[in-house]
Amino acid sequence: MDENTNTTDALLGVADAVVMDAPTPDDGNGTRNRRPVVVAVASVAILALLAGGGYLGWKTYTGHRLAEARQACVEASESYHKAAGEYSKLVDGDAAAASKVAAGQVADAKTVDALAEELKATEPKTVACVADDKAGYEAQAALIEKHAGWYGKHAKSLENAVKAVNDSKLAKTVSDAERLLKDSDGKVQDAKTRDELSKAIKAKDADAIAAASKKVNDSMAAKTKADEEAQRKAEEEAAAQAAAEAAAAAQAQTQQSYSAPQQSYTPSYSGGTSGSTGGGSGSSAPDFVPVSKGFGVGSADDCDAACRAPIQH
Incomplete structure (x- = not known):
């Protein structure tokens, strides 16, 4: 233009x-x-x-x-x-x-x-x-x-x-x-971890909550492990104490025990003597022959004819 x-x-x-x-x-x-x-x-x-x-x-x-x-x-x-x-x-x-x-x-x-x-x-x-x-x-x-x-x-x-x-x-x-x-109340080894988690929750900070939650879980696991270890140790100590007491009781019983005296039975026999009249010689013999009750001769069935013969006086 x-x-x-x-x-x-x-x-x-x-x-x-x-x-x-x-x-x-x-x-x-x-x-x-x-x-x-x-x-x-x-x-x-x-x-x-x-x-x-x-x-x-x-x-x-x-x-x-x-x-x-x-x-x-x-x-x-x-x-x-x-x-x-x-x-x-x-x-x-x-x-x-x-x-x-x-x-x-x-x-x-x-x-x-x-x-x-x-x-x-x-x-x-x-x-x-x-x-x-x-x-x-x-x-x-x-x-x-x-x-x-x-x-x-x-x-x-x-x-x-x-x-x-x-x-x-x-x-x-x-x-x-x-x-x-x-x-986690009462279940952590370190109570400070719960305080840290509480602060993170109030702040609504996701990263802080994640970090604090891990610490709380780790503290809970540590306490659980410590409690289990303590319980195991207590059970072992109780078992050892029970074993010791049982051994002591057995030893005491052994010391108090004794052997009973053995008894023997020896039968005694008594008999009279008689002289023969007319100047003959005399002899002595038991008035009876006992049936054996375990003293060398068996039952009546085991006795021979001499055993069963009548005694001569």
Whole structure:
């Protein structure tokens, strides 16, 4: 536009010069004046030039509008790429970490399902900012802005889904820690570990809760081991004491015992002597022969004829 304006001004300046140099009409002294004719010719030439300059000006104007549409499309594309980049960063970062949380690790399993659904969303295709005219650039820019809006919307909903999972996980972590704190009362070797866990629960610090919970569990295990060792030692000592007492009792009983005296039975026999009258010789013999009761002769069946013969006096 500035170039065309300068050209038109230059043409008008030339026309003025032509008019100034043209002769004036006859002033009565025989001199003719040609200035009006020259001015008319110059005016026609200027109009023609102005018409040509108007075409150039319109072409410049339309070119300017096309450049503006192209620039608007480029700016929309930049916004689109920025939104798409932020969404991808969220998907590969916080969302990826939250997606590894299992349903058993959260207070509400629905949060895990909601996050999984958000990650299934299909991203829009990339639109190139290329066109042949102003209308084409405007159409491309509108589509690019629409896609950029998709990324902005889904990035927000994905952030909310990630937050829901993390909050639910923290809620369960706190709940489990509170149960551990209650169940560990009187069962830890070092009571300070429970104090540390209590502070972490109040702060709702997941990392601190995890560290404190481990210390409490380790302290509980140490106390359990110490109690079992003490019980085992006590049982061994009791068994040893019982064995010692049994041995002492056996020894005392041995010292008090004795061997009973053996008794023997020797039968005695008595008998009279008689002298034979008439100067004969006399002999003595038992008045009876006892049946043996284990003193050398068996039963009556074992006695021979001599044994059974009557005793002669």
